Structures are given as structure tokens and as C-alpha cells.
Amino acid sequence: DSGVTQTPKHLITATGQRVTLRCSPRSGDLSVYWYQQSLDQGLQFLIQYYNGEERAKGNILERFSAQQFPDLHSELNLSSLELGDSALYFCASSSGVEETQYFGPGTRLLVL
Amino acid sequence: AQSVAQPEDQVNVAEGNPLTVKCTYSVSGNPYLFWYVQYPNRGLQFLLKYITGDNLVKGSYGFEAEFNKSQTSFHLKKPSALVSDSALYFCAVRGYYTGRRALTFGSGTRLQVQP
Numbered sequence: 432d433s434g435v436t437q438t439p440k441h442l443i444t445a446t447g448q449r450v451t452l453r454c455s456p457r458s459g460d461l462s463v464y465w466y467q468q469s470l471d472q473g474l475q476f477l478i479q480y481y482n483g484e485e486r487a488k489g490n491i492l493e494r495f496s497a498q499q500f501p502d503l504h505s506e507l508n509l510s511s512l513e514l515g516d517s518a519l520y521f522c523a524s525s526s527g528v529e530e531t532q533y534f535g536p537g538t539r540l541l542v543l
Numbered sequence: 544a545q546s547v548a549q550p551e552d553q554v555n556v557a558e559g560n561p562l563t564v565k566c567t568y569s570v571s572g573n574p575y576l577f578w579y580v581q582y583p584n585r586g587l588q589f590l591l592k593y594i595t596g597d598n599l600v601k602g603s604y605g606f607e608a609e610f611n612k613s614q615t616s617f618h619l620k621k622p623s624a625l626v627s628d629s630a631l632y633f634c635a636v637r638g639y640y641t642g643r644r645a646l647t648f649g650s651g652t653r654l655q656v657q658p
Binding site: 433435462464473474475476479486487489521523525530531532533534535536537 | 575577579585586587588589592594633637644645646647648649650651
């Protein structure tokens with residue numbers, strides 16, 4: 432158990448809908464990262480937050496957004512969902528001092 | 544831009560034999576290198592990392608990796624494979640001097656250990 436929690440584990444929704452994925456980092460970790468794992472694109476970095484502020488953006492679509500709250504948990508919002516958004520979404524956290532990122536179990540999103 | 548190549552989609556090895564999973568990288572400056580393992584329907588588990596220092600890094604579950612700067616490689620090794628090592632392995636990199644701390648992952652290598 433990495434100490435990173437993600438909810439829900441599974442999500443099934445329809446095209447055009449909006450969903451929110453939630454992540455709680457390890458105790459004390461200030462950085463949260465979101466990654467997407469899909470069969471065709473592999474593991475891709477989406478976005479990073481550090482202590483409530485956006486730090487870096489990767490291949491994140493404009494339909495996707497995220498935020499990190501004062502208690503350091505983070506949410507990834509996916510809107511106007513398309514079939515191609517079906518993927519496993521991972522959250523990872525790190526302390527910012529130690530470089531290791533610890534991953535949560537992921538949320539599997541299926542868009543029908 | 545940084546990148547990682549895992550040239551083998553799958554590696555097959557018999558239980559008890561040594562295993563190697565290959566990884567080469569490209570990054571500006573000195574690299575931070577990582578290996579993660581993913582079991583079915585699970586998240587990525589951290590195995591080991593190279594930041595600086597000794598080129599041979601030891602990690603969890605008996606795995607080790609050798610950093611080779613001249614060949615820009617970071618191959619994962621284990622002296623004696625177990626059936627339970629069968630999983631998907633990912634190599635990842637980030638640049639030491641870049642402000643971006645996000646990892647760039649390879650495409651993954653599926654390790655199959657036969658009894």
C-alpha cells in the first residue's frame with residue numbers, strides 16, 4: 432500500500448458527461464501528479480500541483496482540469512467525455528524533497 | 544525533451560534464471576531514473592531509483608539496476624526470477640536540472656516467468 436488513495440475505483444459513464452476523480456496524497460506529501468494510462472498512448476503525465484498551486488502541465492486536454500485543495504487532496508475533472516477518454520487515471524504524490532513518486536491504485540474510467 | 548525506450552514488449556524467463564529488462568533514456572543533463580512494476584488491476588509500485596552515486600542500485604524484492612551513463616541505459620536485473628515477478632515493468636526518467644518533476648515513462652515490458 433503506497434498510502435495514496437483514489438476514488439472511485441471504477442467509473443462508467445456516457446459520452447458528453449462530466450466526472451470527477453479524487454486523490455488523497457500520502458501524509459505530508461505536497462506534490463500531486465495526475466497520469467493517464469491507455470493502451471494506445473501508454474502512461475502520460477497530465478498535470479502537477481504543489482501545495483495548492485499548478486506547477487506543470489503535460490498532455491492534458493482543455494476539457495480536463497484539476498485542482499488541489501488546502502487539505503492537499505486533489506480532484507481531476509473530465510468533461511464532455513469521449514470514447515477515447517476511457518483509460519486508467521493515476522494519481523501520484525511526492526514530498527518534493529524525495530524524488531520518488533508514489534502511485535495510487537488508479538481509477539478506471541469507461542466511457543460508453 | 545526527455546524520452547525512454549524499452550525495446551522489448553515482452554521478456555520470457557524460466558524460474559530461477561537471471562532476468563534483465565532493458566531501458567535506455569534520453570534527457571538533458573543528469574537523469575533521475577526509476578523502475579516501477581504494475582500487477583494486473585493494480586497501481587504502479589516503486590521498485591528502485593538512481594539519483595546519484597553508485598551505479599548499481601538495489602531495490603525492492605531483490606531487484607537491482609545498473610546505471611550506465613555512456614550507454615544511457617538503466618537495465619533492471621534480478622539474479623533469480625520468481626513466478627510472482629510476472630508483471631508489467633516501467634522505466635521512467637526526469638531531468639535533474641529541469642523544473643519539471645513529472646516522469647516520462649517507457650512503453651513497458653511484460654515479464655513472464657515460467658515455472
